[in-house]
Every structure is written in structure tokens, then in C-alpha cells.
Amino acid sequence: MRPERDFTPPSAFCPHPERWTAIDAASAEREVTELVASLVRALQPDYVVETGAAYGYTAQAIGEALRRNGHGRLVTLEIDEARAVEAEERCAGLPVKVLQQHSLQFVPEEPVGFAWLDSSAEERDRELRRYLPWMASGTLVAVHDTGPHFPVHPRLQALVKEGFVRGVRLRTPRGVSLLEVLADGMHSAQ
Ligand SMILES: C[S@@+](CC[C@H](N)C(=O)[O-])C[C@H]1O[C@@H](n2cnc3c(N)ncnc32)[C@H](O)[C@@H]1O
Secondary structure, rough: OOEEOOOOOOOOOOOOHHHHHOOOEEEEEHHHHHHHHHHHHHHHHOOEEEEOOOOOOHHHHHHHHHHOOOOOOOEEEEEHHHHHHHHHHHOOOOOOOEEEEOOOOOEEEEEOOOEEEEEEOOOHHHHHHHHHOOOOOOOEEEEEOOOOOOHHHHHHHHHOOOOOOOEEEEOOOOOOEEEEOOOOOOOOOE
């Protein structure tokens, strides 16, 4: 584990990145992974989707939270074959399915109870638009890398302006936004 300052320099948005830790630049800050797992514990979802598994550290934490919940499963998407294999190994024995698939081609198999969007910074708003039909009013979506040094936040603001979601942005080194879905999607009542 390394100080996050190795990956994110101090900024006005987050002046003390050294207070967070991360295994590498591709994996989320450990403290953010813990937040995501805690949300899974707090919200008790049945079906969780993660985009961008990378090496599977947050997938493992979500899987362990689901196991503690006693119900629910995670599908995590990763386009890189070697990373998908490593994530699968890391999540062995947990209620986690790693799919080597592009997030914008994935079709959820049932209503999404919680999502962690953490793939390409260019695609997260499009992922949210794609999965909204499977989300009910009140579903929580956590989006990573919404700090000002990434392009994600302004793209999400378009969804806010369109009335699909409302949210709050947390001042973590890379930024995390918690978004509440505001209307039932067409598949969410199934
Ligand atoms: C920031 S890392 C994910 C970190 C991980 N979610 C975590 O919490 O530690 C982003 C990953 O998304 C993958 N990726 C990028 N675009 C993708 C897409 N459209 N669909 C699926 N995976 C994608 C990359 O290969 C990379 O491994």
C-alpha cells in the first residue's frame, strides 16, 4: 500500500492526498473501497454492477460485503483480459462474477440495486445513461474519479440538469460522487 500522494498531487480540491492510500494508480484509494463496501452493507442490494474491475480489489470488498449481507451478487466488467483473470482469482469463493466485457455492451440481467462506475473516465456518464432503465427511483450510484482533474464531473452534471439524478461530490483525492436516481427506469419494477 502506498500513500495516494504518489498518484495524486495535492490540490485545492484535496490538499492532503497523503492521508489516503492505494495499492497502485489503477486501483481505487483503499479508504474509498471501504466506503463502497460500507454502502453495500448499508443498502443491502440484491444486484450490484461495477464497471472497471482492474485487479479486483474493490470487487473483492463488495463481494465480502455481500457475503456478510447474506444475499446479493456483483457483476464486474473489465475489458483487459489479464486484469479480468486476476480479479476473478481475487474474488474466488465470493458472490462475484467477473465478465471480460465492455461496459457499454453489458445488459444488466435484473434491476440494479447499487452501481460503482469506475471504468474509463470518458465513459462513466454513458454507462449511467445505459443502466438507468434498470434502476429504480432512489437507487444509489457511486462514480469514481469525479475530481476536477478528470472529465467525469461535468459530464455527470448534464445528467443532473436533465433531471435523471442528483448528488453530492466527496473531496477524496480522485473524487467520488454519490448519485441518487430520481425516477423509475423501465426495467426497474420487474
Ligand atoms: C480505475 S480502474 C478500476 C479500479 C477498480 N474499480 C477499483 O475500485 O480498484 C479502471 C479499469 O477499467 C477498465 N476499463 C476501461 N474502460 C472499460 C470499459 N468500457 N468497460 C470495462 N472495463 C473498462 C480498465 O481496463 C481498468 O482496468
